[in-house]
Amino acid sequence: MKITRLTTFEVPPRWLFLKIETDDGIAGWGEPVVEGRATTVAACVEELSDYLIGCDPRNIEDLWQVMYRGGFYRGGPILMSAIAGIDQALWDIKGKASGMSVAQLLGGRLRDRIKVYSWIGGDRPADTAAAAQAAADRGFTAIKMNGTAELQIIDTWDRVQAALDRVAAVRDAVPTMGIAVDFHGRVHKPMAKALLKELEPYRLMFIEEPVLSEHLDSFLNPMINTATPIALGEWLYSRWDFKSILASGAVDIIQPDPSHAGGITETRKIATMAEAYDVAVALHCPLGPIALATCLQIDGCTYNAVIQEQSLGIHYNVGNDLLDYLTDRSVFDYAEAFVAIPSGPGLGIDVNEDYVRERTEQGHRWRNPIWRHEDGSIAEW
Ligand SMILES: [Mg+2]
Secondary structure (H helix, E strand, O other): OOEEEEEEEEEOOOEEEEEEEEOOOOEEEEOOOOOOOHHHHHHHHHHHHHHOOOOOOOOHHHHHHHHHHOOOOOOOHHHHHHHHHHHHHHHHHHHHHHOOEHHHHOOOOOOOEEEEEEEEOOOOHHHHHHHHHHHHHOOOOEEEEEOOOOOOOOOOHHHHHHHHHHHHHHHHHOOOOEEEEEOOOOOOHHHHHHHHHHHHHHOOOEEEOOOOHHHHHHHHHHHHOOOOOEEEOOOOOOHHHHHHHHHHOOOOEEOOOOOOOOHHHHHHHHHHHHHHOOOEEOOOOOOOHHHHHHHHHHHHOOOOEOOEEOOOOOOOOOOOOOOOOEOOHHHOOEEOOEEEOOOOOEOOOOEOHHHHHHHHOOOOOOOOOOEEOOOOOEEOO
């Protein structure tokens, strides 16, 4: 079997899909995208195709190493996201060719389903409480919310109080709900210290990205003193990015994104490293259906996977939502706060290529908003 063609599709709301075709008619799909840079990643996929055309797609480990090491320079969001989507498509091909799901190829399923959480929005306490109640009514037992709007390096206490009021309202509305609070890299070390201390009584499921990963050296000591589990990892792209964080002992849950961190091949290895440190995995996935299918295949065979992010109905999904590009929308079987691990060959989904091509005509130019502080300086989003 030989790879004959790679084709990328920019589709709304903000995704990039990849189809890899072979000379025996089997095709695989991947989702190589980093949010806001879809066209750049598509160009990187096109450049990497020089290493792939004519090769046997089943030699995934060799092709991964060639893509990672062969270009001399390595790592970072663009290259590792391009490799990720290609790797996903190669696993999809290998699964379809063998009649096995990716989880089966990686050793076999050890769970049938995994718990998922829902994002909730809302700027005022009453809004977040209502959103959490609505998620509970839809069957979710865990939610994630943003901790704060923009925060200066040193900011005023009313901003901290507003964050506490939103979390308190959710805790009052749905007392048994698992609550994750995402600081989103918006919070700098001084305010992170304050927020972590004040949020501790609410017994959160975890706090995500308490500061940007690039500040890890400075935040490890203060963070390690909180009883709240600390999660991070969506800005980390390889085993080498994760190793010092795991060795530090300060992190409880890692969140690599299999569409950013080198695909199934690399994310599986990162998860195994975490298992050796008794650290849990909650794969990052605010993206599309191929990315979610990829996550679920990894979750299906990864012991320390605990919960899965997913984007159904997320506020970013304007125009198209998670299930729109699938032939069988029931493949992600949401029930009782869980999603089943798809059992079909490869990634276990059928992409509706006609609809993908139709929506590629519209494409997208998604960018995250640019926020500014009241003094005019740019704020982290
Ligand atoms: Mg996050």
